[in-house]
Amino acid sequence: MDLQVDPQIIPQMDEFPPPPSQEEINDRIKQLAIKHNVNHRKLMLKIDICVVPLTCLLYVLAFLDRVNVSNANVYGMSEDLNMTGNKFNTALAIFFVPYVIAEIPSNWLMKKFKPHVWLTGCMTLFGVCLLGQGFVRTYGQLLATRFLLGLFEAGMFPGCFYLLSMWYRREEAQKRYSFFFSSTTLAGAFGGLIAAGIHNLDHDRGIRSWQWIFIIEGACTATIGILMIFCLADFPEEARFLKQNERDFIKEKLEIGNAGVSEYERSMTRKDLAFVFSDWKVWISGLLYFGYIVPAYGYAYFGTAIVKGLGYSPVMTQLYSVPPWVAGFGFSMVSAAFSDHFRHRFAFAFFAGIVAVAGFGLLMGQTKHIGIRYGSLFMICAGTYTAMPILVCWTQMNFSGHHRKAIASGWQIGFGNTAGFISTFIFEANEAPTYPTALDVCLAFTAFSTVLLAVYFAAIWADNRYKRTEKYRQKFRSWPKEKQQLAGELHPSIFYSY
Structure with missing residues (x-):
């Protein structure tokens, strides 16, 4: 039966214009640049220089400070602190208790206190905490410092x-997101190099080499955190490095193809939270990230142990742990460049997931050949740490508006990181160096998220078709005015990217 359209509604249908083509978007951006008297190319370079490197530095140090415990363990931390059985796994897992709980509240607090204050304050505190971790003498003290580090x-x-x-449009985001996310691979590489250099400090001033790892990296993090409060960027609406005409240009540029009103000045409410969580995309974004977190943290925390199991000395283990991380960074950035060029996410994330699945298959199937086992680590690291930034960019850029982005990103990362509890306990010491159970679990979760990518792709494709129907538009019109204004990507004129 054909859909019946109320004649009174027909004049309103222009209120939901079709999404602009990329050519139309580019034309509008050029017109805005003339209107606000800005050089678009130079302004984007200025933003890239002022925003991306410092956020990358923040996360490089954060990731380094959370996973350097694996480098420390190679130098005898477990023996010195009498950690037997699964005590080391517990020390890894306790980090995730406050880490998961505080993710969404942290995004709310960041909006309240401004990024340059909140993020650098957190960075200084976890740097001080890591510094203190270098002076622990008991297992209980290690647990306490790991808990605070997670918080x-x-x-x-x-x-x-x-x-x-909040700085980039969908078609601009992937290279920046991947460069940011791939800083985790650089952190893994730097961690191995730093640990190799610190080996010679063993027993210097009565301090073991594993303690020096925490002391040196913690002191550097805290110092940089204090200095960065003067240079870290805020949201575009109040960024200190932009002129007023540049702020106005960025605001209008980001609104091209979007609908609703700016939520920047409006406080979040519990109603907003409920509204965001009524959207299925929020839940599936968390599940996607959850599945890839298992192999990602599994490799971050135990990749060094797998390399050590190939028969290398402690120093050579640290050095041989570096190349897979470097390969991961390269593969991620190349994939991001092509993803942005073709303005497509799904195929690149799916292929990366397949590479990671194949890597785990090789590592599980070959227990004797050192070259094949070592080579499989390149595939695992490259595949996992390429799929993750693409899927996070893809899902997050399919949300629109301050509130929806803040809540959705906090949920995705917060829920996803609960998988850290799985990662830290599946690698059992009595199964070293092959870790068959852990590899089985990592393979299963990697395959789960890779398949779920296809489900998400099919679902948003179907939703885009539904948004083009009058039935969806009528449903949208039936919402209260405030809900319509804060609908973000649920607006009939906004379509999901693939």
Whole structure:
């Protein structure tokens, strides 16, 4: 039966114009640049220089400070603190208790206190906490410092993603997101190099080399955190490095193709929270990230142990742990460049997931050949740490508005990181160096998220078709005015990207 359209509604249908083509978007941006008297190319370079490197530095240090415990363990931390059985796994897992709980509240607090205050404050505190971790003498003290480290680091990842998402349009975001996310691979590489250099400090001033890792990296983090309060960027509406005409240009540029009103000045409410969580995309974004977090943290915390199991000395283990991280960074950035060029996300994320699945398959199937086992680590690291930034960029850029982005990013990263509890307990010491159970679990979760990528792709494709119908427009018109204004990407004129 054909859909019946109320004649009284027909004159209103122009209120939901079709989304502009990329050519139309580019033309509008050029017109805005003339209107506000800005050089678009130079302004974007200025934003890239002032926003991206510092957020990357924040996360490099945050990720380094949370996973350097694996480098420390190679130098005898477990023996010195009498950690037997699954005590090391517990020390890893306790980090995630406050880390998961505090993610969404942290995004709310960041909007309240401004990024340059909130993010650098958190960074300084977790740097001091890591510094203190270098002086622990008991297992209980290690647990306490790991708990505090998780609490102070909670806002870094979702906060930085939220901040970046408010500066760039969908078609501009992937290279920046991947460069930011791939800083985790650089952190893994730097961690191995730093640990190799610190080996010679063993017993200097009565301090073990594993303690020096925490002391040196913690002191550097805290110092940089204090200095960055003067230079970290805020949201575009009040960024100190922009002139007023540049702020106005960025605001209008980001609104091209969007609908609703700016939410920047409006406080979040519980109603906003309920509204955001009524959207299925929020839930599936968390599940996607959850599945990839298992292998990602599994590799971050135990990749060094797998390399050590190949028969290398402690120093050579640290050095051989570096190349897979470097390969991961390269593969991620190349994929991001092509993803932005073709303005497509799904195929690149799906292919990266397949690479990671194949890597785990090789590592599980080959227990004797050192070259194949080592080579599979390149595939695992490259595949996992390429799929994750693409899927996070893809899902987050399909949300629109301050509130929806803040809540959705906090949920995705917060819920996803609960998988850290799985990652930290599946690698059992009695199964070293092959870790068959852990690899089975990592393979299963990697395959789960890779398949779920296809489900998400099919679902938003169907939603885009539904948005083009009068039935959806009538449903939207039936919403209260305030709900319509804060609908973000649920507006009939906004379509999801693939």
